[in-house]
Amino acid sequence: GENVGLHLPTLSVQEGDNSIINCAYSNSASDYFIWYKQESGKGPQFIIDIRSNMDKRQGQRVTVLLNKTVKHLSLQIAATQPGDSAVYFCAENSYRGKLQFGAGTQVVVTP
């Protein structure tokens, strides 16, 4: 997806609830997708990835779902914790085989 400016979409989640972060990607030929988490003042940190031959992949408290029909990717975080507050980015491999990052979603966990 193309980066957009200034204001990130924000998802407010109550502690203990599940979070769902969505991402629309642009290249129907993309075959690899990644989710990153970026905390304030830090670099992006790898969370989970998925190849296009899969629809779903699970990690520890996280699940990534891929819908190639509508070019949609989602990240589900189970039992959201305060430490999950961060900006979350999806990335897809681009036409030139390089990862292209989305604009990001700010997740705010409230007590």
Added chain:
Amino acid sequence: DAGVIQSPRHEVTEMGQEVTLRCKPISGHDYLFWYRQTMMRGLELLIYFNNNVPIDDSGMPEDRFSAKMPNASFSTLKIQPSEPRDSAVYFCASSLRSTNEKLFFGSGTQLSVL
């Protein structure tokens, strides 16, 4: 492994000055990437190297920007002369075997050009 190491963490300089950012990738990683992050444009790929050779520099904004990788454990990104619009966070990242796998990012250099 200590991960990708960048220095300095913060750099404040005056317009017109030369700025050099440094990066040590994860040992054994064949690819090294330089990204720039701003609120307006998000994460932008500037350049990447494979086995110390620059492969794609199409993201480098202007001739004022240059990057080198003299060996497998060190890379620099230089801006000369710097301008206020260069203010951003610059990240270095590395990956093991390709451009199409997970990247490991450093902590970034926060650059402010006054």
